[in-house]
Amino acid sequence: MAKLNMVGKVIGRLVVLSPFNTSKPGRHWKCRCECGFETIQSTSKLNEAVKKGKNIGCKCAREASILKAAKAAVQILRKHGLNHSKLHWMYDNMMKRCYRPETNRYERYGGRGIGVCQEWSDDRSAFYTWALEQGWEVGLSIDRIDVDGDYTPTNCRFIPIERQASNTSRNRYLEWNGKRQTVSDWARELGVRPQALQHRVDRGWNLHRMFTQPFRRIHQ
Structure with a gap:
C-alpha cells in the first residue's frame, strides 16, 4: 500500500509542511497556519476537516469564529x-x-x-x-x-419576570406517600427550613432517603 502523503495540501487555514515523526508514521503532520503559527495535526482530524468543510487552523481559527459570531450578535441587537x-x-x-x-x-x-x-x-x-x-x-x-x-x-x-419566581427548582413538586406538593409546602409540613430540603433535591437524593433521613429541626 502506498504511503499517505499530505504534504503541500491546503486544508482550511493550514498548509501541510511535512510528516511529524512519531512511532506511527503517517498519523500526524506538521502544519503552518495562515497566521504563521506551526501546529501538529492528526491525519484523522485533517481528513474530517476536508470532509465537513471545517475552517481548521490553530487557535486563531476559533478566535476568528468567536469574533465573527460576536460581530453578528452586535448587528442583530443594533437592527432591533x-x-x-x-x-x-x-x-x-x-x-x-x-x-x-x-x-x-x-x-x-x-x-x-x-x-x-x-x-x-x-x-x-x-x-x-x-x-x-x-x-x-x-x-x-x-x-x-x-x-x-x-x-x-x-x-x-x-x-x-414576576412569574419566574414560581417556576424555579425551589418550587418544584415532590410526590411522597401519595401526596404531591411543593418543596416549600413539604418543608413546612416536616418542620424544616425549605433550604434544607432543597439541598437534598439539588444533590439528587432519592425520595425515600430525602424524606426518612432526620433533619435538624427548627427550634420553636
Missing part, C-alpha cells in the same frame, strides 16, 4: 435597537451560571449538570436570533420548561 440590552445581559448570565463555578447560582445550574446547547454556546448571535423570533421584549425572562434540562431552543421560553 437593543445594543447593550438586557438580552445581552441575559445571555452572559446564562453562560456564567452554567460554566463558572465562582458564580453565586452555579450550584443550582452547572453544579447540577445543566448546560447551554452548543448552538447557543458557540454563537451568541444564534441565541439572539432565537430570542427575537420567540417575541422577547424587556420585562420577559428566560425559563426552562424542564427545570432539570439544559438551555435549548426546545426547552426554553420567555415568561414575565
Whole structure:
C-alpha cells in the first residue's frame, strides 16, 4: 500500500509542511497556519476537516469564529435597537451560571449538570436570533420548561419576570406517600427550613432517603 502523503495540501487555514515523526508514521503532520503559527495535526482530524468543510487552523481559527459570531450578535441587537440590552445581559448570565463555578447560582445550574446547547454556546448571535423570533421584549425572562434540562431552543421560553419566581427548582413538586406538593409546602409540613430540603433535591437524593433521613429541626 502506498504511503499517505499530505504534504503541500491546503486544508482550511493550514498548509501541510511535512510528516511529524512519531512511532506511527503517517498519523500526524506538521502544519503552518495562515497566521504563521506551526501546529501538529492528526491525519484523522485533517481528513474530517476536508470532509465537513471545517475552517481548521490553530487557535486563531476559533478566535476568528468567536469574533465573527460576536460581530453578528452586535448587528442583530443594533437592527432591533437593543445594543447593550438586557438580552445581552441575559445571555452572559446564562453562560456564567452554567460554566463558572465562582458564580453565586452555579450550584443550582452547572453544579447540577445543566448546560447551554452548543448552538447557543458557540454563537451568541444564534441565541439572539432565537430570542427575537420567540417575541422577547424587556420585562420577559428566560425559563426552562424542564427545570432539570439544559438551555435549548426546545426547552426554553420567555415568561414575565414576576412569574419566574414560581417556576424555579425551589418550587418544584415532590410526590411522597401519595401526596404531591411543593418543596416549600413539604418543608413546612416536616418542620424544616425549605433550604434544607432543597439541598437534598439539588444533590439528587432519592425520595425515600430525602424524606426518612432526620433533619435538624427548627427550634420553636
